[in-house]
Amino acid sequence: MTAQHTKHAKHTKRKRRRRSPLRILIILILVIAVLVGLTLSTVHKKLGKISTKSLDQSQLVTVNKDSNMTDYTNYAFFGIDSQTGSMSDRGNRSDSIIVVSINNSTKDVKLLSIYRDTYLSINGKYSKINAAYSWGGPELAISTINRNLDLNIEKYATVNFKILANIVDAVGGIEVKVDKSILKNLNAYIGDMNRINGGHSPKLSSAGTYTLDGNQAVAYSRIRYTAGGDLARAGRQREVLQKIFDKAKKNPLKMMSVMDEILPQVKTNMSQDELFDMFLSIFKYDIKDQQGFPWDQKELRYYGTYYGFPTTLKENAIRAHKYLFGTSDYQVSDELSRINQKIIYRAGY
Structure with a gap:
């Protein structure tokens, strides 16, 4: 082999060595991309195991008086008090009720627990709010939240203890x-x-x-x-x-x-796609605050049963809109005003 050929071979070998790390990096990126793709595909497929049930829209009540709510997506989270593990829409009271409000732009999350013993209107019948799920499933439970807090919730998730x-x-x-x-x-x-x-x-x-x-x-x-x-x-x-x-x-x-x-x-x-989009955004979500509703209440016995009476429902609803959406001096709906007066009359304050 001539000196020129030897020099050319060494140059080619060095060139190959210089390219080798880049090739390895590209291969690693491709492998990671394939693994991530397979993982995400698996997650999407597994999400199909969730029991998805459309709400009866004719039974769902929403209130859209607060224009600031358009910047947020609100969800209702129910933890049902099922001693048997049953996920039935009827007969299970909601042991946990949490409004989850997500800012669509920042992905900031705020949680608002609604105390299960709170005395509110359930489609005109007054009782503890945790009875709404038992009486009419998610449609009635969500509508009860919307009517008593002037909210526009349309999405929900229900789980049990297990x-x-x-x-x-x-x-x-x-x-x-x-x-x-x-x-x-x-x-x-x-x-x-x-x-x-x-x-x-x-x-x-x-x-x-x-x-x-x-x-x-x-x-x-x-x-x-x-x-x-x-x-x-x-x-x-x-x-x-x-x-x-x-x-x-x-x-x-x-x-x-x-x-x-x-x-x-x-x-x-x-839907499966909605849940998958939420999974992909998990790193963007940040729980900024968590509080309980009503902030002000009195525990009173009414016909032999203790309830938490909001003092007053109107004032607590205004505070809820300030907390969740930054709305100052919110003007409650006519229906909420009527519910408020009924609760005041029955509580005797």
């Missing part, structure tokens, strides 16, 4: 500070959840900070008969959801392992 336990287990548990004042009640509910969901989640021996598993976390969110009653319980429910969301957001692929078990336990009127 799914929340599964999700907490999937993300590796959530860290919670357990106060001594709730320890006895918490342990009682842990036993209850072991019976309902199955499992052997241990009871806690003392107050402190724990990483709670699924049954323990759901038990924590169900505690009611302690200081703060329903208000404190709704706060714990929002705390659990916030911590689940934060952990799932850090590693959403962890959820893949339990999707087949979790998703059939969800009922919603959102």
Whole structure:
């Protein structure tokens, strides 16, 4: 081989070596792209396991007086009190009721719990708001929220106790500070959840900070008969959801392992594509605040039953629009004004 040929061969070899890292990088990018594509395809397919049911629009009431709401999408989240795991639209009271409001531009999220014992109008019949789901399924439950808060909710999701336990287990548990004042009640509910969901989640021996598993976390969110009653319980429910969301957001692929078990336990009127778009946006969502409705209320006995009477519904609804949409001096609808007067009359204040 001549010197010129040798020089050319060495130059070609060096050139190949210089290109090699770039080729490896391109191959890696292609492999990652294929894996991501396969993962997303799998997620989209799995989302089809969710029970999707369209709402009867003739039964759905919305209120669109607040023009600021056009910048937000509002959802209703129901956790039903099903001791058997049933997902029936009728006969199950909503143990947890949360309005989820998402700013369409910023993806900022605000949560508003509605206390289950709140005395409101359910299509003209006055009772605790948690009865609405039991009496008329999601159509009546959503319409009740819309009529009493002047909202335009059209989308919802319903889950039972089992799914929340599964999700907490999937993300590796959530860290919670357990106060001594709730320890006895918490342990009682842990036993209850072991019976309902199955499992052997241990009871806690003392107050402190724990990483709670699924049954323990759901038990924590169900505690009611302690200081703060329903208000404190709704706060714990929002705390659990916030911590689940934060952990799932850090590693959403962890959820893949339990999707087949979790998703059939969800009922919603959102389409597979809508849910997939929400999954793709998970890193954009940020829970900015979480509060409870009504902010001001009185616990009063009415015909032998304790209710939470808003003081007043009108003032609390105005505050809800300020909190969720930044609306100042919101003017409530005529129907809400009538409901407000009826509640004032019955509460006697």
